[in-house]
Amino acid sequence: MLKNWIILLVSFGYIGLLFAIAYYGDRRADQKKSIISNHYIYSLSLAVYCTAWTFYGSVGLAANSGLNFLPIYLGPTLTMALWFLVMRKIIRICKQHHITSIADFITSRYGKNPLMGGVVTIIAVIGIIPYIALQLKAISTNFMVISQYPDIISSTELILSHGYKSNRVFQDTPFFIALLLAAFTIIFGTRHIDTTERHEGLVAAIAFESIVKLAAFLAVGIFVTYGIYDGFGDLFEKAKKIPDVTKLLRIDSYNDWFWSIFVSMMAIMFLPRQFQLTVVENVNEAHLKKAAWLFPLYMLIINIFVIPIALGGLLHFPGGNVDADTFVLTLPMAEHQEALALFVFIGGMSAATGMVIVETIALSTMMCNDLVIPVLLKTGFMKIAYRADLRNMLLLIRRCCIIALLLGGYLYYHTIGEYFPLVSIGMMSFTAVAQFAPSILGGIFWKRGTLQGAMSGLVAGFIIWVYTLTIPSLAQSGVISQSFIENGLFGISFLRPFHLFGMEGMNNISHALFWSMLINISLYAGVSIFSRQSETVSIQAELFVDVFKSPPEFRKSNLLKREASVPDLQTLLVRFLGADNAQRILAKYAGKRGINLEDPLPADTDMVAYVEKHLAGTIGSASARAIVSSVTTEEVMSLEQMMTILDETQQVLAYSRELEQKSLELQKASEDLKNANERLKELDRLKDDFISTITHELRTPLTSIRSFSEILHDSPKVDEKQRQKFLGIIIQESQRLTRLINQILDLHKLESKNLTLDFSKINIAAIIRESLEVLDQLIRKRNIKLIFDLQEKVNPVRGDHDYLMQVMLNLFANAIKYSKPEGGDLMIRLRERKMKIWIDVIDNGVGISGDDQHIIFEKFRQAKNMAGGRPQGSGLGLPITRRIIELHGGRIRVKSRPGAGSTFTFYLPVEKAKEIN
Numbered sequence: 033m034l035k036n037w038i039i040l041l042v043s044f045g046y047i048g049l050l051f052a053i054a055y056y057g058d059r060r061a062d063q064k065k066s067i068i069s070n071h072y073i074y075s076l077s078l079a080v081y082c083t084a085w086t087f088y089g090s091v092g093l094a095a096n097s098g099l100n101f102l103p104i105y106l107g108p109t110l111t112m113a114l115w116f117l118v119m120r121k122i123i124r125i126c127k128q129h130h131i132t133s134i135a136d137f138i139t140s141r142y143g144k145n146p147l148m149g150g151v152v153t154i155i156a157v158i159g160i161i162p163y164i165a166l167q168l169k170a171i172s173t174n175f176m177v178i179s180q181y182p183d184i185i186s187s188t189e190l191i192l193s194h195g196y197k198s199n200r201v202f203q204d205t206p207f208f209i210a211l212l213l214a215a216f217t218i219i220f221g222t223r224h225i226d227t228t229e230r231h232e233g234l235v236a237a238i239a240f241e242s243i244v245k246l247a248a249f250l251a252v253g254i255f256v257t258y259g260i261y262d263g264f265g266d267l268f269e270k271a272k273k274i275p276d277v278t279k280l281l282r283i284d285s286y287n288d289w290f291w292s293i294f295v296s297m298m299a300i301m302f303l304p305r306q307f308q309l310t311v312v313e314n315v316n317e318a319h320l321k322k323a324a325w326l327f328p329l330y331m332l333i334i335n336i337f338v339i340p341i342a343l344g345g346l347l348h349f350p351g352g353n354v355d356a357d358t359f360v361l362t363l364p365m366a367e368h369q370e371a372l373a374l375f376v377f378i379g380g381m382s383a384a385t386g387m388v389i390v391e392t393i394a395l396s397t398m399m400c401n402d403l404v405i406p407v408l409l410k411t412g413f414m415k416i417a418y419r420a421d422l423r424n425m426l427l428l429i430r431r432c433c434i435i436a437l438l439l440g441g442y443l444y445y446h447t448i449g450e451y452f453p454l455v456s457i458g459m460m461s462f463t464a465v466a467q468f469a470p471s472i473l474g475g476i477f478w479k480r481g482t483l484q485g486a487m488s489g490l491v492a493g494f495i496i497w498v499y500t501l502t503i504p505s506l507a508q509s510g511v512i513s514q515s516f517i518e519n520g521l522f523g524i525s526f527l528r529p530f531h532l533f534g535m536e537g538m539n540n541i542s543h544a545l546f547w548s549m550l551i552n553i554s555l556y557a558g559v560s561i562f563s564r565q566s567e568t569v570s571i572q573a574e575l576f577v578d579v580f581k582s583p584p585e586f587r588k589s590n591l592l593k594r595e596a597s598v599p600d601l602q603t604l605l606v607r608f609l610g611a612d613n614a615q616r617i618l619a620k621y622a623g624k625r626g627i628n629l630e631d632p633l634p635a636d637t638d639m640v641a642y643v644e645k646h647l648a649g650t651i652g653s654a655s656a657r658a659i660v661s662s663v664t665t666e667e668v669m670s671l672e673q674m675m676t677i678l679d680e681t682q683q684v685l686a687y688s689r690e691l692e693q694k695s696l697e698l699q700k701a702s703e704d705l706k707n708a709n710e711r712l713k714e715l716d717r718l719k720d721d722f723i724s725t726i727t728h729e730l731r732t733p734l735t736s737i738r739s740f741s742e743i744l745h746d747s748p749k750v751d752e753k754q755r756q757k758f759l760g761i762i763i764q765e766s767q768r769l770t771r772l773i774n775q776i777l778d779l780h781k782l783e784s785k786n787l788t789l790d791f792s793k794i795n796i797a798a799i800i801r802e803s804l805e806v807l808d809q810l811i812r813k814r815n816i817k818l819i820f821d822l823q824e825k826v827n828p829v830r831g832d833h834d835y836l837m838q839v840m841l842n843l844f845a846n847a848i849k850y851s852k853p854e855g856g857d858l859m860i861r862l863r864e865r866k867m868k869i870w871i872d873v874i875d876n877g878v879g880i881s882g883d884d885q886h887i888i889f890e891k892f893r894q895a896k897n898m899a900g901g902r903p904q905g906s907g908l909g910l911p912i913t914r915r916i917i918e919l920h921g922g923r924i925r926v927k928s929r930p931g932a933g934s935t936f937t938f939y940l941p942v943e944k945a946k947e948i949n
Contacts, residue, residue, distance in 0.1 A: 036179050039374065046378050047212065050237045050385075051219075057233030068235045069315045071322035077235050077309045078327050079242035080386045081108065081300060082334055083163075084170030085458040087245055087383040088357045090335065094342035095356035098280030103289050105335055107296025109328040116320050119301065119310055121476055123320075124579050126311050130649035134307050134468055135398040138490075139654045141475040141576050142483040143569040146654035149402030151487065152468070155494045156304055157395055157437070158502075159464025162448075164391060164441030166457040167384035170357075172206040172445075177358050178377050181370070184354055184362050206445055210438040217389045217438075218431045231393065235313050238390060241382035246334050248379020252360055253337020255372060256344040260363070264340065271343040274350075280342070291542035295459070298466040304394035305387060312394075388438070396433035401652025404429050409658055422607050426650070448509045459541045460501050467493040467548060470556040478560075479573040485560030493552030496532075500544035504529045594640045600663040601635055601643045608650050608659075617646050640664055737762050789832040789919060793943050796829050796836070796869055797822055800860060803840035807848065811858075816848055819859040826864040827942035835916045836940075842909040843873045843936050850877035850934070868922075868939040880928040888926065889914045 060067050068074065085104075093101040122137070131137050134156065139149035177185070261267040271277050300306055314320075345359030354362050360380065364373040405426075470493075471486040499521075506512045520527035527533075530540050532547055565573070598618075605614035621642050622629050635643075640660060647656035740758040744750065750758075804811070804818070811818065829836075847858050861872040880888065889910050917924050917938050924938035 039175070039178060039377070042374055042378065043381065046381070047216065047385075050216070050241070053240050054219075054233035054237040057236035058231075059233075061232035066232055066315065068232050068239070068313070071316075071319040072326070073236065073239045074315070074319040075323040075326035075330070076239035076242040077313065078306070078323055079246070079330050080238050080305055080309060080390050081303075081327075082242070082245065082331065082383060083387040083458070084167050084380060084384040086334065087249060087380045088170050088174065088360055089166075089458065090338050091341050091345065091359050092355065092357035094280065094338050095346055095359065098339075100288070100292075101338060102335070103292030104296045105331045107293040107298075108300035109331065110293065111297045111300050112324045112328050115324045118473070118476075120317050120320055121579060122472075123311050123314050123317055125476065125576055128579065129575075129653070130645050131653065132312055132649060133394060133398045133401065133652070134302060134304055134472070135402045136648070136652045136654075137307075138468065138471050138475065138486065139402065139652065140648070141572055142471070142481070142486050143566055143572060144653045144657040145483055146402070146406040146658065148483065148487055149398075149652060149654045150406065151490055151494075153395075153398040153402040155464060155467060155490065156398060157440075159461050159467075159497070160304060160391055160395060161437065161440045161444050162457045163461035164388055164437065165445035165448075166461075167388045168206045168209055168438075168441055168445050169457075171209050171381055171384045173355075174358060174361050174377055174380055175209075177361055178365065178373060181365055181373065182368060184349070184366055206442055210442045213385055213388050213392075214435050214438045216385075217392050217434050231313065234389065234393070235309065238309070238386050241386040242330070245379045245382040245386075246330065248376050248382070249334055249360070250337065251372060251379075252364055252376050253341055255367075255369065256363055257337060257340045260344060260348075260367060267340055267343055270347060274343070274346050277343075277346075280339070287537070288539050288542050291538075291545050292459075295462045295466050295541070295545055298469045299462040302465045302468045302472065303391075303462075304398070304465070305390040308390055308394040388441075392434045392437045395437055396430045399433040399437075400426065400429045401655055404433070405651050405655045406658070409655065423610060426608070447511065448505055456541075460505070463501060463541060463545050463548065464494070464497055466545065467497065467552055469549075470553045474556060474560075475573070476576050476579075479570075479577045480560055480565075481556065481573065482560045482563045482565050483569055484563040485556045485558070488559045489552040489554075489556030492555050493548040496548035496551055497544060500529045500532060500547065501540065504540070594637045594664045595634045596640055596660075596664040598629055598635050598639075601640070601660075604647065604659060604663065605643060608647055617643075737766060789835065791830050791832060793828040794831045794833055794836060796826070796871070796940065797862060799833070799836050799840055800862070800871075803837060803844055806841060807844055810845070810848055814848055814851065814856055815854070816851060816856045816858050819857060821859065822862040823864055826862065826869060827867075829869055829920070829940045830943040831920045831940065836920070839913050839916050839938075842913045846909065847873055847875035847877070847934075847936075851875045852877055864942065867942050869942055870937065870939045873936045874933065876933040879930040879932050880926065880934055881930050885926050885928060889924070 057067050068077075090101040090104075125131065126137065129140055131140055135149045135152040138152050139145060142148055257264060257267055261270065301310075341359055341363065342356065344363055345354070345356060348363060348366055349359075361373060361376050364376055467490055470489050471481070474481045475486070503512070504517050507514050507517050515523075517529060519525065520529070525531075530543060532543065535543055535547070538546065602614055602618060605617060609617070618629055621639060625638075644656050644660045647659060650656075651659065740762050744755065744758055800822075844858065844860075848856070851858060855876075857874075857876045859872070859874040861870075861874070863870045914924050917940070920940050922938055922940040924936065926934060926936050928934035
């Protein structure tokens with residue numbers, strides 16, 4: 033039996049395990065032995081995208097509308113195609129400018145305007161609180177469900193029996209869950225004041241939670257598919273009994289799919305928690321490449337069993353008595369699988385808590401840096417400008433923000449969240465964060481984007497989101513009148529929130545997304561085109577868009593000349609970062625620039641910007657700009673100063689281009705040397721082959737000549753018949769030796785530029801006949817069958833008789849030599865086509881392999897003997913043949929297969945004259 037104390041004990045034990053993992057990760061980080069500098073842990077941490085919505089809500093959505101759960105996962109998968117291009121650029125920008133949040137990113141791009149930071153933060157907080165409420169709802173609902181084991185009851189019965197709407201807060205499960213998550217987040221999310229420092233323990237815990245929720249979901253999926261049913265086939269066969277089951281396996285609206293895919297593509301990049309883990313916690317840009325396929329693989333695996341679990345739930349709980357969002361948990365409970373049910377509950381808790389923890393860290397940073405600190409600076413409240421040490425106060429502010437966010441999620445859950453399924457709440461938040469897309473993507477790829485354009489687009493898009501989704505949710509939950517939805521604002525039907533401006537045929541999310549993004553993008557682009565950039569925005573645009581083009585130390589961060597005293601800057605750093613960190617930061621700057629901080633010289637513009645950048649990592653770029661401005665004097669640079677900077681920049685760019693050119697030249701020279709070295713190695717190998725071949729070819733006839741000569745010299749009384757035989761061999765070997773030497777001389781002569789051919793009109797058919805007459809004895813000896821296919825009338829060719837004769841002799845001799853020992857054929861074909869004489873020499877011999885066909889026309893290279901052993905000949909016949917043909921304006925090629933003979937084909941240009949019979 034699953035007693036409540038067992039559930040609580042396992043839950044707190046699991047939370048304790050997370051604490052241990054986070055503690056170990058932080059301890060290793062303090063020892064400079066990071067455990068998250070690993071592409072697998074990085075990829076797993078990104079799976080925080082898969083929340084309770086994935087774990088519970090996807091099954092609920094699949095049970096009601098089938099495949100419509102897929103677009104939320106197809107969007108991020110498609111985004112991965114451009115992941116490395118877009119996110120690598122964002123990461124590089126954030127590392128260079130110490131940016132720690134989406135609000136800070138947008139603020140920094142558009143001139144570090146504090147109002148912009150506040151607007152982005154308000155949008156993010158209002159947009160994400162429903163998503164936090166979703167997680168609290170999932171945990172508390174499923175806790176109530178499992179606590180009723182072995183009974184299976186609906187969430188409606190839970191509300192009635194446990195008083196979900198009770199005003200007794202301290203007896204409310206979601207309240208204690210919120211406090212527990214707040215404690216964990218505070219302990220491991222606000223240890224450091226500098227938010228550019230990674231939360232290594234937290235990331236390790238999130239990666240572990242990703243493994244747990246995946247394992248739990250797969251466990252219940254396998255149990256339903258292969259435990260309750262006999263595999264996918266059996267499950268789908270039984271599911272046919274469900275009324276209208278076919279609608280679950282079809283796509284109802286491609287329009288809705290498109291917008292769902294689009295909004296999820298934006299969410300994977302711009303949800304605050306995804307930005308936190310993808311960008312702020314990134315250790316190495318190269319990890320993006322691995323994550324680009326590991327993360328989609330994770331989503332594929334976790335979604336394999338969504339449809340089977342949904343169908344299993346519909347079969348087990350007909351009539352809708354059990355909420356489909358709880359099928360993942362109630363199916364193991366219905367089958368009395370206590371351990372599996374408990375494991376599934378822990379998996380769902382992992383999915384929810386991971387999201388809440390990271391989301392509240394990201395949002396608390398934004399709230400502190402872009403809402404609270406600017407207000408305190410503006411109003412002078414708490415005398416922040418006079419405090420000597422602000423670190424504890426900043427940590428307190430962030431921790432209060434975490435508590436406020438979780439309590440806000442708790443209140444939203446009790447006010448509105450109970451009335452909506454998990455997926456609906458999640459899609460509302462996705463649509464809200466999609467409003468950041470134009471400002472961010474436009475900001476990193478389009479220099480013309482202005483503060484006015486970004487601000488107007490964001491505000492207008494957010495207002496449309498509130499009007500078409502947030503206010504209607506209040507009406508649907510009974511907080512305000514339903515007439516707003518039915519009749520529109522002021523009773524104007526044209527302003528109905530679900531049919532704004534008369535738009536019909538879209539679901540509520542697609543409708544809100546269409547109008548908000550259309551207006552957002554239009555205003556961003558239109559206002560930017562017709563408004564003027566300030567100097568600061570212009571410089572920031574250059575820095576963001578061209579982040580990869582030149583090193584940051586070569587860039588001027590401002591066209592304002594800013595000066596301050598070094599002690600004043602040091603005091604600022606001490607107040608926000610502590611004395612040790614301040615000393616380290618300034619010493620690093622002094623070491624790079626080769627300056628002495630003790631000198632009574634004022635800090636220049638670059639040093640002011642350097643200090644501001646480090647403060648931005650703690651309090652955000654807008655607040656850092658305001659704080660630093662309080663101790664600096666500023667003046668607009670004169671035209672002469674700007675021209676000096678421009679001249680310096682031009683010199684740097686010229687020097688950079690020169691270095692780049694020299695680098696390319698060195699690279700080309702290195703490549704040429706490498707190729708030359710390879711060629712030398714090849715030539716050296718050919719030389720060795722040549723020496724080996726020539727030595728063998730010379731030694732063989734010389735050995736024969738010497739041997740038989742010595743016999744005749746030492747045995748003068750040898751009989752006449754034997755003498756004549758020996759003398760014949762000596763003569764034959766001498767001729768062979770002569771041929772080899774002539775071939776070498778011929779090849780040398782053919783490759784010489786001074787060679788002169790004796791051209792005349794040649795009857796090619798006559799050359800063929802003359803060559804065959806020379807080889808007649810060899811043909812008879814080998815019993816070769818000659819086959820002729822000669823065109824009767826052809827034009828003459830212009831060529832050198834003796835050299836063309838040599839071509840025919842080489843080709844015919846090779847064909848005879850390599851024909852079959854018994855029943856050898858030699859076919860000669862002659863045709864004239866398109867002012868060319870084509871000649872084919874075809875044998876039925878051993879053939880030539882494909883690899884050898886590329887080398888037989890090279891000097892001293894021979895095809896392998898199909899019969900084994902070393903090939904006969906010098907390897908010069910075919911190279912000489914090719915050279916002669918090329919000198920006559922022709923080309924030669926071979927077509928062959930081992931064991932199927934060879935066909936040598938070449939052509940010669942015709943001489944424009946009378947045909948020759």
